[in-house]
Amino acid sequence: xxxxxxxxxxxxxxxxxxxxxxxxxxxxxxxxxxxxxxxxxxxxxxxxxxxxxxxxxxxxxxxxxxxxxxxxxxxxxxxxxxxxxxxxxxxxxxxxxxxxxxxxxxxxxxxxxxxx
Numbered sequence: 521x522x523x524x525x526x527x528x529x530x531x532x533x534x535x536x537x538x539x540x541x542x543x544x545x546x547x548x549x550x551x552x553x554x555x556x557x558x559x560x561x562x563x564x565x566x567x568x569x570x571x572x573x574x575x576x577x578x579x580x581x582x583x584x585x586x587x588x589x590x591x592x593x594x595x596x597x598x599x600x601x602x603x604x605x606x607x608x609x610x611x612x613x614x615x616x617x618x619x620x621x622x623x624x625x626x627x628x629x630x631x632x633x634x635x636x
Contacts, residue, residue: 564591
């Protein structure tokens with residue numbers, strides 16, 4: 521068994537890219553609380569996948585994937601607020617929303633593959 525198996529998960533890789541994109545997007549945002557919360561939510565998506573991959577049961581891993589999905593929803597809400605108050609463009613928001621939907625689908629599919 522690979523020690524850090526999460527590194528091979530497509531959803532983990534997509535989440536890392538998502539987090540990097542969030543870092544780039546929030547770089548120029550001056551609203552510290554919104555910027556920080558968005559970054560922390562996006563990082564939480566990644567970290568819950570990694571942490572969950574080390575647990576003993578699929579049922580417990582599924583809970584971590586649900587936490588990732590919750591954090592993803594939080595990041596999307598932050599992005600929507602940024603778009604509505606013109607901190608990011610509609611184009612950037614739509615790109616990130618598409619990435620968010622892709623990750624959400626991957627998380628759901630991954631959870632369905634678990635046996636519990």
